[in-house]
Amino acid sequence: MRQLIESVNDTLKGQLDLEQHGGRTFEGVTVRVAQRVLALAAAIWHNHKTGQPITRSLIA
Template structure:
């Protein structure tokens, strides 16, 4: 386990960082006109 994720606060911070990073990537892709290349349907087995 990473050093910062040993407490509930650390885990919450790591989860928030991941969500923020994913949100920023989605926002960037939409605003730069990147083509949609992945679909969640492909992972629905």
């Protein structure tokens, strides 16, 4: 469980960098963060339910 949490945290840190996605307003940043978190959660859930060996992959 700890490895999963650390892995998700590392992924989010890379995806939420303001310079990479161009967030300029609080609302824009909020939307981008929500999009990333929901996409990652959906991928992990789907891969877990389908028995994929790598749950954090969008192409597993």
